[in-house]
Amino acid sequence: MNDRPDSLPAHLVSILASPSHPGNIGAVARSLKTMGLSSLRLVTPDEFPSPIASARASGALDVLNAASQYEDFGAAIADCRLVVGTSNRTRSLSYPHVTPREIAPVLIEEARKGPVAICYGREECGLLNEQLAQCHYHIEIPANPDYSSLNLASAVQVISYELRLAFLADQGRSGIENRDAWPPTYDLERLGCQSWDEPPATAAEVDGLIGHFERATHHTGFLDPKNPMLGMVRLRRLFNRARVDRVEINILRGILRSVEKMLPSTNERETQDNYGSPGQGEKNV
């Protein structure tokens, strides 16, 4: 797994979820190798190994033959610290959507520390909702809205190309020998101006959530108020880091209420009083 100067980190793992055509698997191996990538995982391919895959891999037989196979998607991403999936459809639940160019430098950086998964769905349907739900980010290739269906190996080619360019840019290289680097044009600030599907929680609502956690865990015996821990501080940091939204607060407080109802030691009245002002993060969803 030695990384040669022109090879991208082996921790950059490309995952094909249930590919149907063996030719596409071979073509993907070729796309990966041309960009210096080498790690390929296959989840329940319909047909593999296959002479068709080998023929399409052309000079990338080594990448193809080193591909590992998995029985389910969860197992294929299990060791990965960051998981991104390609998606070109709007889903009912919104996720952070990024372009290949935006996410590539992040993936390069993260792959220095551990395995990172870039996941591609089955040709006909893409990644399933339950697979996309396991991804930190959804990558969307900015395609023609009238016809956005890239061939599988073409999608892999574009994203791997962006990974290679981010890798080279990080080294101050253009990828063409004896040439100066082009000026990077990533517009990170633009990312900051998006709107989420639910309003973000206010500070008071996060306060209410943490207070609720404190009371509930006091009742369960997890939290000893005489011996405070960093636990609640860490939970607050977690929720703030995620910019927890109002619906998420409602879910978590609904769970905590359901816990309190079950606890023999809970005084229903007292707990009610401590919930905070009515209508604030109270509605169950």
Added chain:
Amino acid sequence: MNDRPDSLPAHLVSILASPSHPGNIGAVARSLKTMGLSSLRLVTPDEFPSPIASARASGALDVLNAASQYEDFGAAIADCRLVVGTSNRTRSLSYPHVTPREIAPVLIEEARKGPVAICYGREECGLLNEQLAQCHYHIEIPANPDYSSLNLASAVQVISYELRLAFLADQGRSGIENRDAWPPTYDLERLGCQSWDEPPATAAEVDGLIGHFERATHHTGFLDPKNPMLGMVRLRRLFNRARVDRVEINILRGILRSVEKMLPSTNERETQDNYGSPGQGEKNV
């Protein structure tokens, strides 16, 4: 030849010089259309039209069927004000070499004024020296020096992708319309360069946490398994968005364990068995 808002200028003409495989011609049509390009010229294709080409074109049959044929390369580029050709070999005579990213904005700008040719050579050998000699610039995709042989349609995909992004950038667009947002305070740079105090959870550890939430909330009655809600999907999204770390997972699972211990309905043995593998998010903090 009307340009719709999402179509790139029709003056951007892709030219295939003597393609040998009809399947590749179809795949090129598909690559072009996914990026909003539509003008394709073929110079002495070995086999065309062909049902193989049509099959590989998939939803881009219109682009394929509108392709025009030429008897020689010179005729195909005759009306073009700017001609660029792909090349991945160093030639005896040096030409201005550019990356797709560098040249794309130039091509977009020039195509407003008249036809511009982007030329691709025959699969086995690329553009001939006399064809490259007719190009203003040589485009080189920054590929793995050990294996730089992109499939023809993949090369077209990458260059057409850069053309699309340059076209969109010129309009101040990212190419992802109405996209779901990124949490406003999410700092992409920090994400890439952070030295967080704890290692991020793996996908398997997040799975373990969500599974634990499901079991515990099933016991408390919050979660009705026969009537699944988006709640758990939203919690997973929340934790992934925050890139929950290992200590945070331990805290949350410690809370859930403390809840389960208090519940009259919880069978301690069964719960223990369901916790997942030992040492994974188990230590209380």
